[in-house]
Amino acid sequence: MSRNDVLVTADWAQENLGAAGIVFVEVDEDASAYDGGHIEGAVKLDWKKDLQDPLRRDYIDKSAFEALLSSKGISNDDTVVLYGGNNNWFAAYAYWYFKIYGHQSVKLMDGGRKKWELDGRPLSKDTVERPATQYRAGEPDLSIRAFRDEVVAAIGTKNLVDVRSPDEFSGKILAPAHLPQEQSQRPGHVPSAINIPWSKAANEDGTFKSDEQLAALYAEQGFDDSKETIAYCRIGERSSHTWFVLQELLGKKNVKNYDGSWVEYGSLVGVPIEK
Amino acid sequence: MCAAPKQGNTTIDVGNQTVIQGQVWHDGAPVAGAYVRLLDSTDEFTAEVVTSPEGEFRFFAAPGQWKLRSLAQVGKGERVIDADTGLNETTVVID
Numbered sequence: 001m002s003r004n005d006v007l008v009t010a011d012w013a014q015e016n017l018g019a020a021g022i023v024f025v026e027v028d029e030d031a032s033a034y035d036g037g038h039i040e041g042a043v044k045l046d047w048k049k050d051l052q053d054p055l056r057r058d059y060i061d062k063s064a065f066e067a068l069l070s071s072k073g074i075s076n077d078d079t080v081v082l083y084g085g086n087n088n089w090f091a092a093y094a095y096w097y098f099k100i101y102g103h104q105s106v107k108l109m110d111g112g113r114k115k116w117e118l119d120g121r122p123l124s125k126d127t128v129e130r131p132a133t134q135y136r137a138g139e140p141d142l143s144i145r146a147f148r149d150e151v152v153a154a155i156g157t158k159n160l161v162d163v164r165s166p167d168e169f170s171g172k173i174l175a176p177a178h179l180p181q182e183q184s185q186r187p188g189h190v191p192s193a194i195n196i197p198w199s200k201a202a203n204e205d206g207t208f209k210s211d212e213q214l215a216a217l218y219a220e221q222g223f224d225d226s227k228e229t230i231a232y233c234r235i236g237e238r239s240s241h242t243w244f245v246l247q248e249l250l251g252k253k254n255v256k257n258y259d260g261s262w263v264e265y266g267s268l269v270g271v272p273i274e275k
Numbered sequence: 276m277c278a279a280p281k282q283g284n285t286t287i288d289v290g291n292q293t294v295i296q297g298q299v300w301h302d303g304a305p306v307a308g309a310y311v312r313l314l315d316s317t318d319e320f321t322a323e324v325v326t327s328p329e330g331e332f333r334f335f336a337a338p339g340q341w342k343l344r345s346l347a348q349v350g351k352g353e354r355v356i357d358a359d360t361g362l363n364e365t366t367v368v369i370d
Contacts, residue, residue, distance in 0.1 A: 033325075087323065114310060120348055165321045167337065177313050177322035177334045180292060199320035204312075204346060 003211060006107055006248040008081055010116050013109050016081075017041055023074050023130070026113070027051075027084040027094040029237075033113065037123030039083065043072045043130060047090045047237070051097060059259070065101050065137045073130025079105040086237075087206040088112035089198075093240040095248075096257055100145060102138025108244065114206040144243070146230045146256035148264055151190060152271055159229040160193035163242040164262070168234065169195040171275040174266075175234060185266030188275040190232070196221045198238040201245045214245055225252065232258040232265070294362050296333040298326070299345045299352065301369040305330025309347035311367065316340050343367050 016022055017040050024042035026034045034044040053060050084091035091108055098106040154160055167173045171187030200217055231239040236259030243257040299306040311332040312323040324332050338359050345352040345367045352369035
């Protein structure tokens with residue numbers, strides 16, 4: 001696995017618009033972004049409406065994922081190129097999700113919507129219709145997903161990487177600062193976690209830093225290559241960004257994303273917290 | 276949810292929140308679709324939003340010093356602000 005297998009540039013994307021066997025997918029939390037203009041031919045996935053179970057706190061199950069991708073006109077053989085807002089946080093979450101369900105060929109577009117917009121590349125408001133498919137998902141690959149008990153057991157033994165901002169890590173704020181500060185969880189972080197904010201892995205235009213810069217970043221911050229790793233944030237989308245960096249770009253082994261993240265951990269009764 | 280709520284001129288209940296809001300301007304006009312990031316006192320990323328059609332942005336932070344940095348097709352701008360509990364309004368100018 002190398003950078004070219006998992007990441008495409010905006011130039012590559014623009015050259016491959018409309019190419020057979022390639023489906024561009026915009027993934028946003030704010031779905032109005034897509035409606036205001038998207039990459040030509042791209043279909044939309046709404047992080048909340050499409051990718052979250054409507055009742056329980058969980059991702060959608062295998063049959064729902066199959067129905068979703070079938071309705072979007074995505075085939076098992078297609079190369080899926082994901083991009084989105086928020087510096088690709090939700091696109092990275094969807095990437096992890098496509099891997100959970102075993103999609104063979106999935107890539108992120110480096111820099112996401114931001115890079116595309118800052119470059120002044122064209123956006124379309126045309127409705128995108130793709131003929132429905134018969135998508136078949138694999139059984140969920142839980143080797144890349146961590147649950148709460150694993151996180152508690154990992155204290156002091158695995159790399160616990162808290163990718164939130166330093167102020168969230170220290171408990172000064174409870175959510176990224178574009179959101180009202182909720183008070184449902186206790187502020188702080190999992191004991192023994194190292195704070196390597198997701199943003200340190202990205203350039204200002206949303207593209208990923210070079211492999212050399214990324215390798216140096218994690219080494220400097222005390223990441224131990226001999227240990228297994230769990231990344232977390234608040235709801236699991238920024239930690240998907242870091243999961244992508246660690247496992248897909250840097251090729252580190254045994255990296256899991258804890259999508260329960262601080263919203264779950266900070267609400268658990270009786271677990272240790274550090275501030 | 277970690278994504279940006281819709282930025283705009285809607286009324287909000289500030290309550291005990293520390294709200295930092297304002298507009299991005301360039302060449303005598305507000306800039307729509309500009310990226311604005313909020314950096315903490317160590318210059319670390321805290322959040323980022325995209326300005327509304329009226330060039331507006333809004334953050335929910337904590338009392339203290341913050342830096343706003345805007346990135347748009349027309350250029351970059353920066354502004355440091357000392358925020359208190361309540362509403363803190365400012366303008367970021369892109370020269």
